[in-house]
Amino acid sequence: MKRVSFAEFGGPDVLQLIDAEEPHAGPGQIRVAVRAAGVNPVDWRIREGQFRNVRPIALPAGVGQDASGVVDEVGEGVDGVAVGDRVFGRGSGTYAEFAVLSAWARMPVGLTFEEAAGYPSVVETALRIIRQVDVRPGQTLLVSGASGGVGSAVLQIARDRGITVIGTAGAANQDYLRSLGALPATYGEGWVERVRRLGHVDAALDLAGSGVIRELLELTGDPQKVISIADLGAPELGARYSGVTGNVPEALAEATDLISRGQLHIPVEKTYPLTEAAAAHIDSQAGHTRGRRVVVV
Template structure:
């Protein structure tokens, strides 16, 4: 089968399309014929070696941690999932024609494969971050870098919880944020003053999705490092703020809930572009540029 791999840390040029033997599921796992695999910043950060201090990468390494597809092999001990089932979830090396999933749920018929393959990381990260911030109904949350995948999920899940959301993004993305239920504003100089006008009673909590070096400013805006969380800036804890990271917590429950929300019309995700497997490097370059609205996917 075809798969994307890299054999050393580096830029997008280290990615290769290779022919390898298809993997087989172990106990409690399933294998899928991949229909879509989500592109995440963690993919290119891992490729660049940014995670080497706390995560072992064995070369050659596959790429991708989430996907949707059709089950074509079931591992020992798996019940209630069968060959032919449509599923989506977490795995390793998912940017390939076949991939093994370690955590998954069944895909509703009305949830497109492209969207399902891009849901796991952003929905679990957003859900977990809201829980870790203890932000609750009636409070106001600031999402810095709100138009990407995690920001899109966080806005909608927060609104479902009764939380008011203000999101920062470039001006051309403000209509998108409004559609998701957020109050948009621009980032950059004067943010604190703009927020005072939008939220006279103050900002209760803030999430940094973009990793743009804004942690000290968010602490000043919320008044307490404990009210600030980042999913992208490794230095957050140096300022007393929280840094949220995997592994995912209760992924099956979260994915099943988000799938139900999608089916009820309460959750949406924009897929900005789908790339073929051979264009994975281009997809990672686009992701690293930081201007994606919603998500990018790879469709083998």
Template sequence: MRAVRYHEYGGVDTLVVEEAPEPSPGPGEIRVRVAAAGVNPIDWKVRSGALRGLLPVELPAIPGRDAVGVVDRIGAGVRGVGPGERVFGLGGVTGATAELAVFSAWARVPKVWTDEEAAGAGLASVTALGGLNALGPLEGRTLLVEGAAGGVGGAAVEIARALGATVIGTASERNHGFLASLGAVPTTYGPGLAERVAALAPEGVDVALDTAASGSLADLVAIVGGPDRVSTVADHAGARRLGVRVADAENDSALLARAGELGRRGLYTPRVERAYPLERVGWAHARSESGRVRGKVVVLVRAGRAPSPTGL
């Protein structure tokens, strides 16, 4: 099969498209013929070697944790899904940016989602849902999302809105129109956040979700009135120091199915900034590393598939 691989830790120049051995699904897993794969910060952090002490990988490695495709083979014990079904899902820390990938968690793709959108949904949706679930019921509450224009932040905004929350989201000014289109009240991040939020929500903010690890956790705690009302999916060190709740991404089929159901109801649409062909995977990683992505970056894997009209 064709796959993206890197044979050593390093920059985007280590990424090559080449032939690689086909993976096989184990018990409780499925294999899919990949149409498109997501690019997430974890992908380039692992590839760079920055996380080798925490998440070592066997080289050569295939980057990518989430993708969309058609089920090709099922492992022992798998029920409720079969060959030919279109699913989005999650595998290991590596392995998704290839013609064949193995999932340990998956859900059916809403018919209204394109392959590009579904490729950007897996990790973003389970991460967002994990962070939101840690905050308890959201209906009728006001939520502040730090880093709301990114893949996880944008998913959190739409999902929280679907769950009945009023959402204030932080982002650079160039992304305020984007946040408004998701249903959030936009504001800028950084010094003076508490004053800006107070002007937007005179009755106060109930809970906050940090998706950015921008050093703002102490401010978020002060804004909402306590660490038990804040969760983070990004700042583990700050959370330990302040007593904030931490929500780690999990390969959870139930969370994926919940995101898919919101998609079917038109309440959640994964936002894709750019879709790159497989041969330009280095560009995709570089764009993700820039830290200025609005929504998600994805890589088109299926042979002969062209980017959607919104892809660049």
């Protein structure tokens, strides 16, 4: 099968499309014929070696953790899913023709494979950090870098829970934030005052890692109410860093419910073939995404 792989840590140029042995589902797992794989910032952070001291991996390694596809192998002890089912979920080495998933759910009716591949990690992350920052209905949450995949999910989940959201993004994405129910503000010089004019901030999330932790601490007045998923140095400034995956099956179940009720939709901004995985990483790392980027198999 074809698989995107890297044999050394480095820039996008270390990614190669190779012929590899097909993986097989072990106990508690399924294998899918991949139709699409979500592109997440963690993919290129792993490729660069940012986590090698805390989460060592053996090289060469595959790339990607989110996928949608058709089940073609069911591991021992797995029930409730059968060969031929259309699923989306999380596993490893998903930029490939076949991938093994350790958490999955049936795709909601009406969702395309490209759309479905964009949900698993971003919804799990969004649910986890909303819970960790302990923002309640009626309170106001500030989301820095709100137009990407996680931001899109946070805004809609918060809206569904009765939480007011102020979102910062580039000028081109202000209407997009409004469409998701947020009060938008542009970043850049003077952004803190623009946020203050929109209301009191009870909690804040940094999704872009753009060096705003001090300002978020100033706006909330409480280090326990500031969480970053993108700035590894956040704890040095007193805020919290959230990087440990939570309950993925539970997150997929909640995503399915939200999608089915019409309360969650994350658009796909751009798709890439397996041969252009490096371009997908370059674009992801550049930021300014509206929704999701997806590798199509």
